[in-house]
Amino acid sequence: MIFIVVKFKTKPEWADKWLDFVGPFTTATRAEEGNLWFDWSRSVDDPAEFVLVEAFRDAAAGGAHVGSDHFKAAMADLPQALAATPKIISQTIDASGWSEMGEMTVE
Template sequence: MIFIVVKWTPKPELVEDFPDIVADFTKATRAEPGNLFFEWSRSLENPSEYVLVEGFRDGEAGGEHVNSAHFKAFVAEAPDVLASTPLIISQSIDADGWGEMGEIRV
């Protein structure tokens, strides 16, 4: 799996509208056959920051994502709504999705 975490900081006047701004991009990415998950959260430490956690089946699926029309359109439009360059961690890991946490059982 390609596991990606990206930190996004929208312009101050767009922080509250950011989920709506990324909605079409999110919907299109989640519809990709190789997408495992594409989940946005808001930082508890910095409410002006959003965190995106992404999973793609493999490098081929990740490549299809970055070559898709919706990704290219989003990349072209993103600088207009961001206050800073996003920060990213992208790694290939030996997993195919989420598993239960071993230290806590409910």
């Protein structure tokens, strides 16, 4: 799977609007063949920072995502709301989904 984490630092005036702003992009990406998840979180330390955790089945699915119209539109539209260039980690890993945490069991 392709596992990606991206940190987005928004301009302060966009922080409370960010999730609505990226809503159509999120919905379209989640509907893609090969998308495993596309989940947003907000930093507890910085309310203007959002973290996107996303995964795609394989390189072909990830490539289709980057080639999609909604991805291209997002790359053109999102910068207006950002205070800095996003930071990314993108890795191919040997997994097909989330595993249970071995150090903790909840019954």
